[in-house]
Amino acid sequence: MADDPRTPSPTDSPLRPSTIAVTAGRPDPGPDAPLNVPITMASTYGAGGDLEYGRYANPTWTAFEEALGALEGGRCLSFASGLAAVATVLDLVGHGAKVVAPRHSYSGTIMQLADLEARGRARAELVDVTDTDAVVKACDDAALVWIESPTNPALEIADIETITKAAHEAGAYVAVDNTFATPLLQTPLVHDVDLVVHSATKYLAGHSDALLGAICTRDDELFSVLKNRRDLLGAIPGTLEAWLVLRGMRTLHLRVERAQANAQELVRRLEEHPAIAEVRYPGFGGIVSVVLAQGTIAADLLTHKTRLWVHATSLGGVESTLERRRRWKSEAPTIPDALVRLSVGVEDVEDLWDDLRAALDGCVG
Numbered sequence: 001m002a003d004d005p006r007t008p009s010p011t012d013s014p015l016r017p018s019t020i021a022v023t024a025g026r027p028d029p030g031p032d033a034p035l036n037v038p039i040t041m042a043s044t045y046g047a048g049g050d051l052e053y054g055r056y057a058n059p060t061w062t063a064f065e066e067a068l069g070a071l072e073g074g075r076c077l078s079f080a081s082g083l084a085a086v087a088t089v090l091d092l093v094g095h096g097a098k099v100v101a102p103r104h105s106y107s108g109t110i111m112q113l114a115d116l117e118a119r120g121r122a123r124a125e126l127v128d129v130t131d132t133d134a135v136v137k138a139c140d141d142a143a144l145v146w147i148e149s150p151t152n153p154a155l156e157i158a159d160i161e162t163i164t165k166a167a168h169e170a171g172a173y174v175a176v177d178n179t180f181a182t183p184l185l186q187t188p189l190v191h192d193v194d195l196v197v198h199s200a201t202k203y204l205a206g207h208s209d210a211l212l213g214a215i216c217t218r219d220d221e222l223f224s225v226l227k228n229r230r231d232l233l234g235a236i237p238g239t240l241e242a243w244l245v246l247r248g249m250r251t252l253h254l255r256v257e258r259a260q261a262n263a264q265e266l267v268r269r270l271e272e273h274p275a276i277a278e279v280r281y282p283g284f285g286g287i288v289s290v291v292l293a294q295g296t297i298a299a300d301l302l303t304h305k306t307r308l309w310v311h312a313t314s315l316g317g318v319e320s321t322l323e324r325r326r327r328w329k330s331e332a333p334t335i336p337d338a339l340v341r342l343s344v345g346v347e348d349v350e351d352l353w354d355d356l357r358a359a360l361d362g363c364v365g
């Protein structure tokens with residue numbers, strides 16, 4: 001992106017995202033310098049420096065934050081989980097303030113909003129994020145406009161630029177949950193969004209082995225408010241988790257590229273299969289949602305019949321997983337009961353298709 005002031009390269013032209021994923025957050029090079037940041041296990045540090053105490057800072061977190069900040073084009077703070085990051089952003093609004101959010105936001109985000117509302121802490125207005133006019137109208141008197149795009153698991157796309165303009169005119173902050181797109185496919189800060197939130201548990205980590213969250217921003221004032229919140233509330237990442245996610249991010253571009261290529265091929269084939277009533281795919285990324293023609297029982301059957309595809313929640317790992325989202329009581333009732341979300345991994349697409357097709361063949365009428 002031309003207007004993207006990311007880390008400068010040796011030739012002063014901005015480095016491309018794949019190079020940033022590999023190089024950002026490394027220790028300074030030199031004889032005997034390790035190429036990777038060590039896992040610093042320390043609850044406290046010698047007095048008089050910048051770190052002081054383990055709840056305030058950790059060099060392993062910092063390395064991860066430098067890498068993700070460089071990819072998103074802002075400064076980054078890591079948190080214990082994606083939902084810890086979501087909670088920290090939602091907590092920015094004043095008492096009784098209005099928060100606008102997609103009705104098909106991640107179920108945990110919706111539950112947090114419902115909880116805030118039940119306690120009179122904030123008002124939530126849930127919108128169809130694809131109806132840009134309705135979202136723009138809802139921005140009026142809002143304190144925060146939350147966007148998720150693509151949404152999980154409906155895979156709806158928001159017009160981030162138009163909504164951000166309207167929200168800023170209304171004096172509201174804009175936050176985008178960028179978990180599904182990753183900074184390789186979408187960089188909201190470049191489009192004037194105030195805050196980007198990640199469940200780093202998913203694509204950034206990429207190996208289904210760690211929970212971590214992050215918030216990125218270009219606004220120094222917001223950054224210090226959020227840093228202060230993390231210091232006080234203590235939703236800090238584990239050191240090992242930060243290291244694992246940074247390790248995963250070194251191949252983010254390769255994994256996303258392969259998962260996306262696999263997803264695009266599977267979408268073409270799924271659209272032809274008689275067991276499928278609807279394929280939802282925004283055209284990019286590695287998540288595909290399908291609605292089974294024969295309903296809920298067929299959807300459950302599919303999740304139990306695959307051998308290679310693992311029946312499990314979560315997404316964004318190297319391994320392909322699937323689940324019927326409405327098996328969770330917390331999932332929005334407007335998500336079809338027979339919708340199965342596929343998290344396409346980086347295996348050979350022919351093996352993925354063989355397994356999926358065999359299972360789907362058993363779900364036809």
Ligand SMILES: *Cc1c(COP(=O)(O)O)cnc(C)c1O
Pocket residue numbers: 081082083084086106108148152177179180198199200201202211212213
């Ligand atoms: C998983 C997820 C979250 C929550 O992240 P955790 O790391 O599980 O706490 C938030 N947003 C989206 C879009 C997610 O998929």
